[in-house]
Amino acid sequence: DAKTTQPNSMESNEEEPVHLPCNHSTISGTDYIHWYRQLPSQGPEYVIHGLTSNVNNRMASLAIAEDRKSSTLILHRATLRDAAVYYCILNYGGATNKLIFGTGTLLAVQP
Amino acid sequence: GAVVSQHPSRVICKSGTSVKIECRSLDFQATTMFWYRQFPKQSLMLMATSNEGSKATYEQGVEKDKFLINHASLTLSTLTVTSAHPEDSSFYICSASWGGDQPQHFGDGTRLSIL
Numbered sequence: 001d002a003k004t005t006q007p008n009s010m011e012s013n014e015e016e017p018v019h020l021p022c023n024h025s026t027i028s029g030t031d032y033i034h035w036y037r038q039l040p041s042q043g044p045e046y047v048i049h050g051l052t053s054n055v056n057n058r059m060a061s062l063a064i065a066e067d068r069k070s071s072t073l074i075l076h077r078a079t080l081r082d083a084a085v086y087y088c089i090l091n092y093g094g095a096t097n098k099l100i101f102g103t104g105t106l107l108a109v110q111p
Numbered sequence: 112g113a114v115v116s117q118h119p120s121r122v123i124c125k126s127g128t129s130v131k132i133e134c135r136s137l138d139f140q141a142t143t144m145f146w147y148r149q150f151p152k153q154s155l156m157l158m159a160t161s162n163e164g165s166k167a168t169y170e171q172g173v174e175k176d177k178f179l180i181n182h183a184s185l186t187l188s189t190l191t192v193t194s195a196h197p198e199d200s201s202f203y204i205c206s207a208s209w210g211g212d213q214p215q216h217f218g219d220g221t222r223l224s225i226l
Contacts, residue, residue: 032212034214036215036217038155041202041220041222042219042220043115043117043204043205043206043217043218043219043220044155044204044206044217045217046214046215046216046217049212049214051212087154091212097143097208097210097211097212097213097215098145098157098160099145099157099206099215100157101147101154101155101156101157102154103154104154
């Protein structure tokens, strides 16, 4: 099963961009790259996902390396509400849409 | 607004009690629902995958007789923790998806405390 590697923690300042990296060197051709985040005592929240091309939505941007072995979640202007654990997950087995969570990156945002 | 509703949000009960947790998809038909468990300061652990009208698929190490899952309709799945004991105390989270590579939508979780 393809796994992802993320830094345990990162810090950012409010209103500055944040780049959260994720390595997935054993990704298969059909694996989508999903990002979720979890605030304390809440269920995870979907952020963004993509396959090969870079993706943008109202929450973030996802930059995917050309060889797909790594990706970066970009928060354009961090706010205090963005402090959370961010999970980069590969979508195993398209039919079941199963997600296997790793340890994620704990993002701290300083005012 | 929330697309997946999970109830109750918190349960405190005595050892030996069976506890039922409901997960509802509010504005879409979820072909697949998932149940996770999360212990303090740990990541989410997938317990089982549930498809409407069929038996749930449990992950390795999860006791299916302990954690009963029913997915009777496209909008409702339930997890029953049978004869719960203190070691079952955890944060239980459900999610729903309409399948394929679409994102999962998560409930707010149920904090289960067994005394």
